[in-house]
Amino acid sequence: MPKIVDHDQRRSEIADATIRVIARDGIQRTSVRAVLAETGMSSGALRHYFPSHTDLLRFASIHLNARSEGRVRTARLAGHRSPADQVIAMCEALLPLDEPRREDIRAYAQLAALDGADAQYRADAAPGVGRLARICVELLDPSGRLPEDRRRILADRLHWALDGIAAQEVLFPGHMNAATMRSALREVIEDLVREIEAAAAR
Numbered sequence: 001m002p003k004i005v006d007h008d009q010r011r012s013e014i015a016d017a018t019i020r021v022i023a024r025d026g027i028q029r030t031s032v033r034a035v036l037a038e039t040g041m042s043s044g045a046l047r048h049y050f051p052s053h054t055d056l057l058r059f060a061s062i063h064l065n066a067r068s069e070g071r072v073r074t075a076r077l078a079g080h081r082s083p084a085d086q087v088i089a090m091c092e093a094l095l096p097l098d099e100p101r102r103e104d105i106r107a108y109a110q111l112a113a114l115d116g117a118d119a120q121y122r123a124d125a126a127p128g129v130g131r132l133a134r135i136c137v138e139l140l141d142p143s144g145r146l147p148e149d150r151r152r153i154l155a156d157r158l159h160w161a162l163d164g165i166a167a168q169e170v171l172f173p174g175h176m177n178a179a180t181m182r183s184a185l186r187e188v189i190e191d192l193v194r195e196i197e198a199a200a201a202r
Contacts, residue, residue, distance in 0.1 A: 007049070010049065011063075013039070014035065014046065014059075015059055015060045015062075015063035015064075017038040018030065018035050018038075018056060018057070018060040019060055019064055019107045020038060020103065021034050021038050022060070022107040022110050023104075023106035023107040023110070024106075026110060027110040027111065027113065027114065030110075032046065032047075057111070057114075060107075064104060064107055064108065068094060068104060069128070071093035071101075072090050072093045074093070075089040075092065075093045083139045083140050084140065084193050087136040087139055087140060088186060090135075091132070091158070091162055091185055091189070092182065092185065094162060095162070095165055095166055095181050095185065096166060096169040102169055105169050105170060106170060109167075129159050129162055129163060130155070130159050133158040133159040137151050137154050137158065138151070140189075140192055140196055141196045143200075145199050145200040146199050150199070154195065154196075158188060158189075158192065161184075161188045162185075165181050165184055165185065168181075
C-alpha cells in the first residue's frame with residue numbers, strides 16, 4: 001500500500017524549518033541547501049512543493065503570519081477576568097516571551113528587511129500589528145466612549161509600544177526578560193484604560 005502523504009502538513013513542516021534557519025542564520029544564509037539540511041529532505045522532494053527559493057520564502061512568510069495570528073486568536077478566546085486582561089494576553093502572543101516567539105520575531109525582522117522583488121512579505125505583514133492594536137482599543141472601549149480620532153491615537157501608541165518591546169530581542173537579545181516585557185506591556189495597557197475611563201467621566 002503506498003504511503004499517504006499529508007501535503008499541507010509537509011508544507012508546514014518545510015515552512016517551520018525555513019523559519020528556524022532564517023531566525024538562526026539570517027536571511028542571506030537561508031538557501032535551499034540550508035533548508036534541505038534542516039529538513040533532511042531530498043532536493044527533488046523540496047522542489048516538488050516549492051519550485052524556487054522565492055516560492056519557499058513566500059510560503060514561509062505566510063506561514064509565519066498564520067502562526068502569529070493563531071496565537072493571538074487562541075489568546076483572545078481564552079477566559080479572561082477583564083477586557084484589559086484579554087488585551088494583554090493578545091498582545092503577549094506577539095512578544096518574544098519564550099523561544100518560539102523569539103524565533104518568530106527574529107525571522108520576522110529578517111523577512112521584513114527584504115526589498116525589491118522579495119518585499120511582498122513586508123507589505124503583507126506590516127498592517128498586522130496595527131490591526132491588532134485597533135482591535136485592542138475597541139475591546140477596551142466597547143461602548144465607543146472615545147472619538148474615532150482619539151482611538152486611532154491610542155491604537156498607534158499601543159502599536160509602537162509592541163514594536164519597541166519586540167525590537168529589543170532583535171537589537172539587544174536578552175536585554176529584556178519576559179517579566180520586564182510583561183511589566184512594560186501592562187503599564188501601557190493600564191495607561192490606555194485610564195485615558196478611556198477619564199474620557200467616559202467627562
